[in-house]
Amino acid sequence: MRLDFFPSRTLTLYLARLFVTRILAVLLMLVLVLQTLDLLSESGKILEYPGNGEAQLWHYVTLRVPQLVARFLPYSVLLATIITLATLNQNSEVIAMKAAGLSAHQILAPLLASALAVSMISLAFNEMVGTRATATLNAWEDADYGPVPEEETVRSNVYFRDGGNILAVTTLSGSGKAMRMDGVSWYRRDGRGLLIEQVKAPRAVFADPGWRLDDPVRFDVQSARQVKLDSLTVATELTPEQIRMSHVNADTEDIVTLHGSIRAMEAAGRQTRELRGEWWHKLVGPLSATLMPLLGAVAAFGLARSGQLFVRAVLGMGLGFAYFVVDNAALAMGNFGAYPPFLAAWAPFLLFLLLGETVLIRTEE
Structure with a gap:
């Protein structure tokens, strides 16, 4: 049975459904709370423009929600992991699964597969929805929430040097x-x-x-x-091509468009280190959700009646948040030129993948 990664179809579907339900619940809670706070801070600026009203407030919400979903989905997966595994442990379901001969990796397999599916959906959502919403919202903010030209390629408040x-x-x-x-x-x-x-x-x-x-x-x-x-x-001496390459916002371009912008800037002899780091992070960012079940796995094991369940849950949460801290620090160091862009984007992911595996194997396997 240990050689079968998904030994039970019923158990796999049960754990996956339990995990995905909690991911959606936590994500909905975070987005609602954060969107409410953000709208309270921005509503005055939106309504300040003559003619803006409730419709513009809802328009702002539709543009801001994709950003919040993209940013906080990995956090939602981490919190959902802690909640799911701690509940399974508290109800002695983990003990029952281990008594049936399942290893720690087999217990986590449905969660890891679900997290990988969430990562793929997140990547597609970010590229098809998130980048467009960010570009539109940036242009609207630069226009002080007033009318914005209908063209797709719109930039606001830009400056160029003419000698x-x-x-x-x-x-x-x-x-x-x-x-x-x-x-x-x-x-x-x-x-x-x-x-x-x-x-x-x-x-x-x-x-x-x-x-x-x-x-x-x-x-x-x-x-x-x-x-x-x-x-x-x-x-x-200022050409449209030079203008196009003068300012590239990685958050407003999908991965294919950004790759073309980077190649055009490199051909013109411009510095692209920061953009290449952002390009790699477009892949690593959504994929980080796959790490969360592994980092939070420490909350699943150990006797719930030993009094250490809370400590284990806090430890799993600490490992997850430590990843986000190291990931942001590595990306900043890559932008400064201390690391190559590829290493700055992937090193934290690989480091915490090995760390999570080491903790799981040393404690449970």
């Missing part, structure tokens, strides 16, 4: 030569970095080369005079 000058854009939409800037401000500076003139325009389009400002208004700092111009072309 020693600065080009500021309120909203950037479109792609390639069809890219459009709205709310444009161009600041010309002298060799000492002092502002010479400021030009404002409601919009700008790519003039190949440069960007043509429509209905610009020039303000000369020295003479304090304001002059309205027919048109003006600025930033002749």
Whole structure:
């Protein structure tokens, strides 16, 4: 029986159903509580914009919930593991399963399989729903919860260097030569970095080369005079491709799009260490849920009447939260260049996989 990873179909389905039910219950509780607190802090900003009301509040909730689900699903799996295993131990079900000849790994097998399925669903959800919701919410927040252009590729409040000058854009939409800037401000500076003139325009389009400002208004700092111009072309060395690569947000791009952005930036000779670390973490993040049953397994074993069940549950929870701390620290070190991106993303996962196996084997097998 020890050679069969899933020795009983009935027991496997029972444990899997018990575990998944608790994952959903804990996740629902966390999302409800955190979303309520977050909405309380943001509702004032949302309603501050003229015309916003209850519909905009619900729209914010629909955009924020996918972020909360993606971030706290691994925590939900950890807490569900502790609750499930502690309950099984308290009711002497673990003792019954071990008396029937099941090993610790066989008891945990349905939980590990369920956690792996949750990880795969989480990965698909993050890539198909989470990234789009994050991109939309970021654009809406940058517009102070006001109207946002309907184009899919929208960026707000961005700045570009034009030699020693600065080009500021309120909203950037479109792609390639069809890219459009709205709310444009161009600041010309002298060799000492002092502002010479400021030009404002409601919009700008790519003039190949440069960007043509429509209905610009020039303000000369020295003479304090304001002059309205027919048109003006600025930033002749700034291309749409350079703009596209100037700012890549890993949270708003799916794994395929992000890979293409990284390759384009590398071809242009730009630094991509942080983005490559984020790319690997898009895989490792959801997969971390698979580790939680192994790290929380210490709560399943030992006699419940020995008085150590609570201590074991706390130890399992501590191992799980320690993983998240080490994972975030490794990712930060990878961004600083201390670790290669691949190692920064995968080292904590492999380390705690070995640690969980070691604790399980030394104590139960």
